[in-house]
Amino acid sequence: MTLTVVLNGAVSFEDATGKRGELAAAGFAWMRTGSTLWHEGGHPGHEPLRIFHLWIAQLEAQGRSAAASEYIAPDEVEEDGPVRVLLGESGEARSRVREAPVDVNCFHVRLKDRQHFRYAAPDGHDLIWLAVDRGCLQLQGGERVLWEQIAFFGDSGA
Numbered sequence: 001m002t003l004t005v006v007l008n009g010a011v012s013f014e015d016a017t018g019k020r021g022e023l024a025a026a027g028f029a030w031m032r033t034g035s036t037l038w039h040e041g042g043h044p045g046h047e048p049l050r051i052f053h054l055w056i057a058q059l060e061a062q063g064r065s066a067a068a069s070e071y072i073a074p075d076e077v078e079e080d081g082p083v084r085v086l087l088g089e090s091g092e093a094r095s096r097v098r099e100a101p102v103d104v105n106c107f108h109v110r111l112k113d114r115q116h117f118r119y120a121a122p123d124g125h126d127l128i129w130l131a132v133d134r135g136c137l138q139l140q141g142g143e144r145v146l147w148e149q150i151a152f153f154g155d156s157g158a
Helices: 059-063
Strands: 002-008 010-014 020-024 028-032 050-055 068-072 083-087 106-109 128-131 136-138 144-146 150-153
Touching: 002 010, 002 020, 002 083, 028 083
Parallel strands: none
Antiparallel strands: 002 028, 002 050, 010 020, 028 068, 083 106, 128 150, 136 144
């Protein structure tokens, strides 16, 4: 399964399921591949294209063979404060993806300078990771995660 978030610019697509269109910044695509699923495109504007692309492997999904895709427009993404819910849930906000795995939360969190955010993983979620797209993030213990870095947290309850 893959999740592609358009961070800047726009991308046009045509995939193996027959869907075609365009995703603007803050929109995203969710795809489950059977054998092969093509996702192509360019950026129709003059703005540089920036995307975040995540592959998610799940054991129960290995038996599925049919490719599927969903494209969520920016105005369809539910929000909970600074949290845009791509997969899973946060507060009252839920993902619009119909075929998303039930045991994965994936958020696009946009913080302003010095804004605070705390995430408590639900029971059964034993790995948390974050990627910083711009700027830096200071963690509760004082450590910093810089632009283009990824941090992983195990089942520590922290």
